[in-house]
Amino acid sequence: MSLADVVRKLSNVQVYGPPYGEFTVARILKESEGRWTPVFERVGEGFTGVGNIVDTREKLYSYLGVKSDEEAYTKLLNAEENPANLETASTWRDMYREVESLYDLPMVRYYEREARPYITSGVVVGVGQSGVMNASIHRFSPIGARRAVVRLVPRHLYQIYRSAVEKGVEVPVAVAWGVHPLVLLAAASSPSFGVFELGVAARLMGGLKVVELENGAVAPFMASVIVEGYLTRDMAEEGPFVDIVGVYDRVRLQPVVRVERIYVLREGAYVHYLLPAGLEHMLLMGFEKEARIWRAVRSVAPRVRKIRLTRGGFGWLVAVISLEKSVEGDAKNALLAAFAAHPSLKIAIAVDSDVDPEDPVAVEWAVATRLRADRGLFVVPYVRGSTLDPVALNEEGLTHKVGIDATRPLDADPSLFERARIPG
Known part of the structure; x- marks a missing residue:
């Protein structure tokens, strides 16, 4: 055709x-x-x-x-x-x-x-x-x-x-x-x-x-x-x-x-x-990488709901992963799996299943209300990333990567994280 x-x-x-x-x-x-x-x-x-x-x-x-x-x-x-x-x-x-x-x-x-x-x-x-x-x-x-x-x-x-x-x-x-x-x-x-x-x-x-x-x-x-x-x-x-x-x-x-x-x-x-x-450039370039992230993350956190390489990250450098945790550590494992599946990835964010990865305001809300930086933020230093990153440390894309666990702590009262809704 x-x-x-x-x-x-x-x-x-x-x-x-x-x-x-x-x-x-x-x-x-x-x-x-x-x-x-x-x-x-x-x-x-x-x-x-x-x-x-x-x-x-x-x-x-x-x-x-x-x-x-x-x-x-x-x-x-x-x-x-x-x-x-x-x-x-x-x-x-x-x-x-x-x-x-x-x-x-x-x-x-x-x-x-x-x-x-x-x-x-x-x-x-x-x-x-x-x-x-x-x-x-x-x-x-x-x-x-x-x-x-x-x-x-x-x-x-x-x-x-x-x-x-x-x-x-x-x-x-x-x-x-x-x-x-x-x-x-x-x-x-x-x-x-x-x-x-x-x-x-x-x-x-x-x-x-x-x-x-x-x-x-x-x-x-x-x-x-x-x-x-x-x-x-x-x-x-x-x-x-x-x-x-x-x-x-x-x-x-x-x-x-x-x-x-x-x-x-x-x-x-x-x-x-x-x-x-x-x-079009973003979708063509990033879609297969998104598929690879999906497969890799499912192997360590089976209840994955949705994955998106974000528009703000030009479909390449930033991923948001929506999942349901079974135990603490699932989200961090998912983030590490995403970095392994897509080596050019620079920032990976894990959110709960009630957060839509395609909604940047919802993702930011999750970071604002569910991230504890002392245990939910980590940096992977001196790894190869993307040659397209303007702040990479060399022409081979050497960089530091950031993982953000913006999921609700399982040991916390769930009602504290329930999103308020207006009925009708």
Whole structure:
């Protein structure tokens, strides 16, 4: 299924047309997130743009065919552990046209200090020397008609790239832009090294076809744009760019992609504009981590009610865990399990089941009325956290983490903690 097919099935869509100012797309994405899905007609020759396709749980759960957090977490984690085989599309080239330059693609800038236009939702498929493939989302920006710089963080594609550099070879890559939302979800996840994320997507979708490119990489069939090329040993400045925490990431030297071919769907070429630090960015990046926290916390505190990576923590750095304690210590064990499940997590808060983790006022109320700092607050010093944390102690994300047990002490009178309610 193409992205165009997905958009046709969405409700509450609002259509926009040219002319587009430099930051028009970004402004509309910001004002519409969590409210409606914007479609941008004629953003380029033969292109339509769309954004906020995964900005709410309701949309994500509809794609997954589930109705609850538990169903969604289970389905995603099971897909990571049992990826499906991919089917190769036998004929596909007639459905695509080739364009000569990256500048023919309708990339945009999102924030005023960003260095250049970006693809922010590109699924990069890299091929390792052993034939292992990895699919992950990386920001991608042109520095020439057939050259681009891509930001690699120390995860699986980086591992593939460093191994290739040591051997003096290049990494075949495909960059797919404008793909099914579940391909994005799978590519934003972190299964074990060697598990191909497109196989995870295939399991979630009930099957996925791919196209085989001349460089040996594959890309999802019906992706609106497929860029074929190689990760080279050349480096170029990347950034500044706004990352998930909503601040400008530092400028770094990052690998250059040498582009060989650029394919675009002849019909229905919908490109996906993902607003950095927006709700869609948070949900895609954090949802699988939330699922991992859920599984880890349930192993030490079985009566878990709800888990959320918070909006204030940009869906990445702060987690709130609602649970029912059986004995004192359950909450602290849950917090430690959360840190182990999501190493980038900086702050974890445990609350009782009567507190909704999605309500920041309720969470703050729990901290104000149920936290005893002498026994409910702890710091984990000098551990690796997130490289996105602006106050990390080094570029590897070394930090101190904070756990907050804001649950009611079991040895206290429960009536002292009952929330007053007005009847009727």
